[in-house]
Amino acid sequence: MGRGRVELKRIENKINRQVTFSKRRNGLLKKAYELSVLCDAEVALIVFSSRGKLYEFGSAGINTTLERYQRCCYTFQDANITDRDTQGWYQEVSKLKAKCDSLQRSQRHLLGEDLGPLSVKELQKLERQLESALTQTRQRKTQIMLEHMEALREKERQLGDLNKELKNKLEAKGQGAFRAMQGSWESGPVVGNNGFPMHPSQSAAIECEPTLQIGYHSFAAPEANIPRTVVAESNFMHGWIL
Numbered sequence: 001m002g003r004g005r006v007e008l009k010r011i012e013n014k015i016n017r018q019v020t021f022s023k024r025r026n027g028l029l030k031k032a033y034e035l036s037v038l039c040d041a042e043v044a045l046i047v048f049s050s051r052g053k054l055y056e057f058g059s060a061g062i063n064t065t066l067e068r069y070q071r072c073c074y075t076f077q078d079a080n081i082t083d084r085d086t087q088g089w090y091q092e093v094s095k096l097k098a099k100c101d102s103l104q105r106s107q108r109h110l111l112g113e114d115l116g117p118l119s120v121k122e123l124q125k126l127e128r129q130l131e132s133a134l135t136q137t138r139q140r141k142t143q144i145m146l147e148h149m150e151a152l153r154e155k156e157r158q159l160g161d162l163n164k165e166l167k168n169k170l171e172a173k174g175q176g177a178f179r180a181m182q183g184s185w186e187s188g189p190v191v192g193n194n195g196f197p198m199h200p201s202q203s204a205a206i207e208c209e210p211t212l213q214i215g216y217h218s219f220a221a222p223e224a225n226i227p228r229t230v231v232a233e234s235n236f237m238h239g240w241i242l
Contacts, residue, residue, distance in 0.1 A: 017050075025055055032057050042068070 011017040036059035044065035047055040
């Protein structure tokens with residue numbers, strides 16, 4: 001009779017399990033060697049027993065085969081990641097392009113262009129948008145004007161305070177100068193009852209007799225030699241009549 005079919009499940013008997021492992025391990029290693037020789041293939045086989053013992057076979061060396069395996073797997077993964085990233089970016093660019101076209105179309109509608117294809121509802125919606133935008137613009141304009149007026153008022157108050165400060169300083173300086181001048185008047189000589197100080201040269205000039213001459217210098221005869229003329233009833237002197 002032929003060999004019966006073996007049910008693939010864990011062998012509960014420990015001894016039978018160990019015997020089966022040894023037989024099949026040797027057969028697997030033999031098949032790997034035959035495959036590498038007959039087909040000129042690079043074969044690597046690694047087996048760990050239940051106790052943790054290592055059994056391996058490598059036609060070109062285990063490390064060499066593992067490095068080649070890692071390079072192939074990572075390159076394939078990188079290619080897949082690159083393809084996924086490219087598709088994602090392409091979809092993102094398509095969405096952004098569609099959004100940009102929509103915004104440009106809305107901008108043209110707001111400027112009053114390309115209104116022909118729009119329906120009545122779309123035109124009403126556009127009208128409401130324009131009214132809302134106009135209201136917000138006016139509110140913002142009013143707010144800016146009020147802020148500007150408040151800034152001007154604040155500047156006016158600052159200038160008023162500065163003006164008052166300068167005025168007080170000027171008045172203080174004027175009072176100080178007036179006191180100094182008054183002190184100099186009180187300490188110097190005074191002319192008459194005027195209360196003004198008098199310079200020494202002025203006092204010397206005042207002591208001399210004032211002389212007033214008008215017109216040309218002429219020789220005046222002594223008063224005794226001037227003939228006196230009898231004044232008529234009109235009280236005019238002939239000497240003064242030309």
